[in-house]
Amino acid sequence: MPDLLLELRSEEIPARMQRKAAGDLRKMLTDGLVEAGLTYEAAREYWTPRRLTLDIRGLTARSKDISEEIKGPSTSAPEQAVQGFLRKAGLSSIAEAHVHSDPKKGDFYVAHISKPGRAAEEIIADLVPGIIRNFPWPKSMRWGPASAKPGSLRWVRPLQSILCTFGPETEEPVVVDFEIDGIRSGNITYGHRFHAPDAITVRRFDDYVSKLEAAKV
The missing domain is CATH 3.30.70 (Alpha-Beta Plaits)
Structure with missing residues (x-):
C-alpha cells in the first residue's frame, strides 16, 4: 500500500x-x-x-464509493418541507428525487445519492x-x-x-x-x-x- x-x-x-x-x-x-x-x-x-x-x-x-438513501417528506408535504429536503440531499429539483410508497404512510420522496471515491x-x-x-x-x-x-x-x-x-x-x-x-x-x-x-x-x-x-x- x-x-x-x-x-x-x-x-x-x-x-x-x-x-x-x-x-x-x-x-x-x-x-x-x-x-x-x-x-x-x-x-x-x-x-x-x-x-x-x-x-x-x-x-x-x-476512498470508497458511497451510495446512500435520504428519506424525504410525503409527496403531499408543504413546499417548505420539500425545499428543506432538497437542501439536505443536495438536489436542485424535486424531479431528481424518487417516490416510494408505504402502505401506512403513503407516498414519500427519497434521494438516491452516489458519491464516487x-x-x-x-x-x-x-x-x-x-x-x-x-x-x-x-x-x-x-x-x-x-x-x-x-x-x-x-x-x-x-x-x-x-x-x-x-x-x-x-x-x-x-x-x-x-x-x-x-x-x-x-x-x-x-x-x-x-x-x-x-x-x-x-x-x-x-x-x-x-x-x-x-x-x-
Whole structure:
C-alpha cells in the first residue's frame, strides 16, 4: 500500500513548540484523511529546529464509493418541507428525487445519492493547505510582500518549502501537487544551511532520512 511523506520546512521553530507542533500536524492530517474515507496502518511524526515531518504508512490509494438513501417528506408535504429536503440531499429539483410508497404512510420522496471515491493524492492536496493555514501555533507571523494582503499565510517562522510524495514501495512515488501563498509542493528538501545547503531530491521516507543525515541534519 502507498506511503505518504510530508515535510514543512521553515526558518527555526522555537524549541518549546517543536514537539507539540509535530504531534498537532500528525493528528490534523490523519484525522482529515480518515474523515475523507481513507485508512492507514501507521503514522509517525518527526521534527528538527527547521522542519516538521510526517511518515504515514499503508495509506489507501482511494476512498470508497458511497451510495446512500435520504428519506424525504410525503409527496403531499408543504413546499417548505420539500425545499428543506432538497437542501439536505443536495438536489436542485424535486424531479431528481424518487417516490416510494408505504402502505401506512403513503407516498414519500427519497434521494438516491452516489458519491464516487476520490484518489488519495486529490484528498491530500485538498487537506494540507487548509491544515497549514489553520495550524494552531501559539504565536505566528506573516512575512514578505504577500503579508500585506488580507488572508495571507501565517506560520511560526517563514515557511520556505513543502515536500510531499506519495506511492507504494514497488513504484516511483509521485509528488502530491498543491500550492499555498506561492509555495508549491515538490520532492526537494535541503540539508544543513551552512554545511550542506544544496537541494536534495527525495523519493520516500527511507532515503529522506539517509540523505538528511548525510547533509548534516
